[in-house]
Amino acid sequence: MWNDLDRHRDRLAGTPIAALFDTDPARAQDFAVEAGDMRLDYSKTGIDRAARDALTALCDGSGLAVRRAALFSGAPINGTEGRAVLHTALRDPGSGPVFVDGQDVMPGLRDTLARMEAFADRVRADGQVCDVVNIGIGGSDLGPAMVTAALAPFHDGPRCHFVSNVDGAHIADTLRGLDPRRTLVVVASKTFTTIETMTNARTARDWMIAGGGDPATHFAAVSTALDRTAAFGIPGTSVFGFADWVGGRYSVWGPIGLAVMLAIGPAQFRAFLDGGRSMDAHFRSAPWARNLPVMLALTGIWHHQVLGHPTRAVLPYDQRLARLPAYLQQLEMESNGKGVTQAGDPVSRPVAPVVWGEPGTNGQHAFYQMLHQGAQVVPCEFLVAAKGHEPDLAHQHRLLLANCLAQSQALMGGRSLVEARAMLTGRFTGEELDRQARHRVFPGNRPSVTLIYPQLTPFTLGQIIAAYEHRVFVEGTVMGINSYDQWGVELGKELATALAPALDGGEAPADVDPSTQALLGYIRRHSS
Numbered sequence: 132m133w134n135d136l137d138r139h140r141d142r143l144a145g146t147p148i149a150a151l152f153d154t155d156p157a158r159a160q161d162f163a164v165e166a167g168d169m170r171l172d173y174s175k176t177g178i179d180r181a182a183r184d185a186l187t188a189l190c191d192g193s194g195l196a197v198r199r200a201a202l203f204s205g206a207p208i209n210g211t212e213g214r215a216v217l218h219t220a221l222r223d224p225g226s227g228p229v230f231v232d233g234q235d236v237m238p239g240l241r242d243t244l245a246r247m248e249a250f251a252d253r254v255r256a257d258g259q260v261c262d263v264v265n266i267g268i269g270g271s272d273l274g275p276a277m278v279t280a281a282l283a284p285f286h287d288g289p290r291c292h293f294v295s296n297v298d299g300a301h302i303a304d305t306l307r308g309l310d311p312r313r314t315l316v317v318v319a320s321k322t323f324t325t326i327e328t329m330t331n332a333r334t335a336r337d338w339m340i341a342g343g344g345d346p347a348t349h350f351a352a353v354s355t356a357l358d359r360t361a362a363f364g365i366p367g368t369s370v371f372g373f374a375d376w377v378g379g380r381y382s383v384w385g386p387i388g389l390a391v392m393l394a395i396g397p398a399q400f401r402a403f404l405d406g407g408r409s410m411d412a413h414f415r416s417a418p419w420a421r422n423l424p425v426m427l428a429l430t431g432i433w434h435h436q437v438l439g440h441p442t443r444a445v446l447p448y449d450q451r452l453a454r455l456p457a458y459l460q461q462l463e464m465e466s467n468g469k470g471v472t473q474a475g476d477p478v479s480r481p482v483a484p485v486v487w488g489e490p491g492t493n494g495q496h497a498f499y500q501m502l503h504q505g506a507q508v509v510p511c512e513f514l515v516a517a518k519g520h521e522p523d524l525a526h527q528h529r530l531l532l533a534n535c536l537a538q539s540q541a542l543m544g545g546r547s548l549v550e551a552r553a554m555l556t557g558r559f560t561g562e563e564l565d566r567q568a569r570h571r572v573f574p575g576n577r578p579s580v581t582l583i584y585p586q587l588t589p590f591t592l593g594q595i596i597a598a599y600e601h602r603v604f605v606e607g608t609v610m611g612i613n614s615y616d617q618w619g620v621e622l623g624k625e626l627a628t629a630l631a632p633a634l635d636g637g638e639a640p641a642d643v644d645p646s647t648q649a650l651l652g653y654i655r656r657h658s659s
């Protein structure tokens with residue numbers, strides 16, 4: 132199958148993307164997929180009908196349909212840890228039984244959601260809490276921080292702040308100006324042992340006590356370690372757990388989303404879940420070529436695994452989605468940044484691209500120069516809403532839309548030397564005209580996809596996140612890897628634990644390399 136795709140790559144190498152519209156008048160419609168009101172346009176890529184057929188053949192060849200059914204059924208598809216992968220169940224609380232190790236997990240899930248809603252209603256109603264500080268890291272921070280920022284127009288609860296970095300500056304800057312007596316701290320750590328999170332949690336507890344607050348009533352936890360949360364002083368009624376079949380980067384749909392629920396309320400949080408569930412239904416039923424997450428995945432595979440482009444730019448034309456590139460960076464690179472297959476064999480091709488990006492239009496004045504005229508090609512993914520949330524600033528949203536559409540058009544079409552010369556004729560002549568014109572040439576033929584939707588609402592955001600989750604699942608299935616473990620984060624954490632005593636004046640481990648020894652010496656000299 133990969134050889135077939137390589138042949139299509141070679142066949143299409145000399146065909147500009149723009150030329151594909153000339154040979155296929157229906158391309159703009161046929162190379163787009165809709166899920167509800169959401170539309171993915173991938174017509175500005177170098178994929179033609181034959182290449183698309185070869186890409187969708189990957190789905191059948193990798194057993195995607197069988198593995199998709201296993202995902203939703205609760206089978207232990209996380210093979211290295213022997214776990215189910217059931218974040219989809221979190222956003223479908225009204226569904227029938229889902230069994231893990233012979234036990235229906237849905238009653239417990241519904242009970243936890245009901246407890247979260249009662250807790251959020253109580254906090255939001257009594258008016259005593261003005262600020263919520265969520266302390267977590269990785270998926271316990273990126274998900275709720277991104278979603279809370281994205282849904283700012285729907286906030287009607289306390290202000291939410293997020294602390295993740297163990298750098299003391301992060302928590303110091305966040306707590307400065309808050310009232311300990313009117314602040315709720317949510318500590319998000321499944322095991323309640325994550326060193327960065329627990330260090331920040333202890334700092335927050337000391338701050339609260341010093342300021343006259345009561346940790347027993349102004350702390351909550353998202354954790355399954357009830358003994359540790361109790362020892363910390365958090366009552367069981369304020370602790371919300373989730374099972375090991377929910378990975379951190381997929382966990383915003385459940386108790387990790389408590390801060391989101393506190394900000395927007397249980398009803399809007401349910402709408403967020405509804406959006407994710409609607410994308411699940413689409414993903415489970417639509418044929419491959421009309422399936423939005425599948426085609427999002429296959430265009431990514433075409434660009435990375437087939438064409439060899441090493442990075443992908445995520446470019447939301449929505450300031451409230453400023454944290455989406457970082458969220459998707461973790462989702463993709465922690466899930467699929469693997470070097471071996473499920474069987475433990477080396478992968479045959481690179482698996483996960485480097486994911487990066489910034490919101491438009493800021494990025495246009497930062498790195499779009501490289502996107503348009505750099506020697507390397509970076510496939511781009513634009514996200515934009517047809518309508519904003521500020522009716523009195525509709526003219527600004529129209530300008531935002533114009534910029535978004537213009538960028539994808541410019542990336543594809545470019546500007547030729549002839550066009551550049553024509554625009555400069557009269558200002559320059561002779562060799563200087565040629566020199567100046569070459570600086571204004573845009574190579575074009577640079578691929579992009581656009582995900583467009585009516586408006587950024589809780590429902591729409593749920594659709595977006597679920598679509599990208601399933602995209603990662605499809606990519607991982609096609610490449611034969613396990614998208615749901617993350618052993619790559621472990622080694623550095625183990626070494627940090629071993630090095631910490633040396634920074635307090637103790638001896639460094641005997642196996643520390645000379646470079647690290649020298650750096651430890653520098654720190655000792657300059658930190659006393």
